[in-house]
Amino acid sequence: MEQTLHAQHDHYDPEASKIGMWLFIFTELLLFGGLFIIYSVYRYLNHEAFHLAAAELDTFIGAVNTVVLLVSSMTIAMATSAVQLKNYRLTLLLLGITVFLALVFLGNKYFEWGKKFEHGIYPGSDYLKENFSQGEILFFGLYFVMTGLHALHIIIGMIFIIWVMVKLARKKIHSERYVLLENSGLYWHLVDLIWIFLFPLFYLIT
Amino acid sequence: MxxxxxxxxxxxxxxxxxxxxxxxxxxxxxxxxxxxxxxxxxxxxxxxxxxxxxxxxxxxxxxFDKPYIRLMVGAVFALFLIVIIITFLDYLYR
Structure with a gap:
């Protein structure tokens, strides 16, 4: 019984796949962790400048994006339950909502960055060099690198989820074989986790 | 399995x-x-x-996962915490 089952299927080991995904997530945590340490050290050394520079950021947009990511995290977590319940329509819908919310996040980010660029605040700009102190320039450098790297992860996460949706529509992912969906969820939650720290560190300094 | x-x-x-x-x-x-x-x-x-x-x-x-995954996650966070502590010991006592 067991052997015929194995002969029919190609190699599929959900537990090993999950461990692999977690190991990858650990490298991501340490990548962003390193950036967070750089941020903390510079903030410690340039206390006042960081407070001044952070006043330029819009807490409201940051808060909206936090809510957007938290809701999208819930919808993709629900998708894992929905696929186990064999409700594939709902799974697709929940994944679709997640991708849509990711787009909303990126749209917000686009307008937010656009406004900064309009005001002459971007890495290496003359306006920044002439009007701001060294510490404030450091703050904006870290802001663009860290939120930029995070936005790149959002884009990769979106592509990952869309790929999962295609496989789901083609019945390659189903209630007995859904580790890829689970792993895309893990990746998406990681993106959410990083934002949970980016938000207070960049937007909530008063 | x-x-x-x-x-x-x-x-x-x-x-x-x-x-x-x-x-x-x-x-x-x-x-x-x-x-x-x-x-x-x-x-x-x-x-x-x-x-x-x-x-x-x-x-x-x-x-809902097996305990060893929790253990691995805990270990990575412990490692990260140690690196933070060592970095700040350096900067605070320079």
Whole structure:
């Protein structure tokens, strides 16, 4: 019984796949962790400048994006339950909502960055060099690198989820074989986790 | 192996976790409007840590996974914490 089952299927080991995904997530945590340490050290050394520079950021947009990511995290977590319940329509819908919310996040980010660029605040700009102190320039450098790297992860996460949706529509992912969906969820939650720290560190300094 | 029963998390648990996360987010915004000086950062970070725990425990299924995955995650966070402590020991006592 067991052997015929194995002969029919190609190699599929959900537990090993999950461990692999977690190991990858650990490298991501340490990548962003390193950036967070750089941020903390510079903030410690340039206390006042960081407070001044952070006043330029819009807490409201940051808060909206936090809510957007938290809701999208819930919808993709629900998708894992929905696929186990064999409700594939709902799974697709929940994944679709997640991708849509990711787009909303990126749209917000686009307008937010656009406004900064309009005001002459971007890495290496003359306006920044002439009007701001060294510490404030450091703050904006870290802001663009860290939120930029995070936005790149959002884009990769979106592509990952869309790929999962295609496989789901083609019945390659189903209630007995859904580790890829689970792993895309893990990746998406990681993106959410990083934002949970980016938000207070960049937007909530008063 | 494949007969292993998978725990299906009910939707309402996810809704409750989301509500808790939203509440914590608004609390962390509210706390920055109170004059606490250096404790403001500590407060906002504390809320972020609680949120991280909720996301990892429920959304990332650590609660329902085998214990060794929790152990691995704990080890990575311990490593990260050690690196932070060593870095700040260096900067604080220069």
């Amino acid at each position: 494949s007969n292993e029963k998978h725990h299906i998390v009910p939707f309402r648990i996810y809704v409750w976790v989301l509500l808790a996360l939203l509440l914590l987010t608004s609390s962390s915004i509210a706390i920055t409007h109170i004059e606490l000086r250096e404790y403001t950062v500590a407060g906002a970070l504390l809320f972020a840590v609680i949120k991280t725990f909720l996301v990892m425990y429920y959304f990332m299924h650590l609660k």
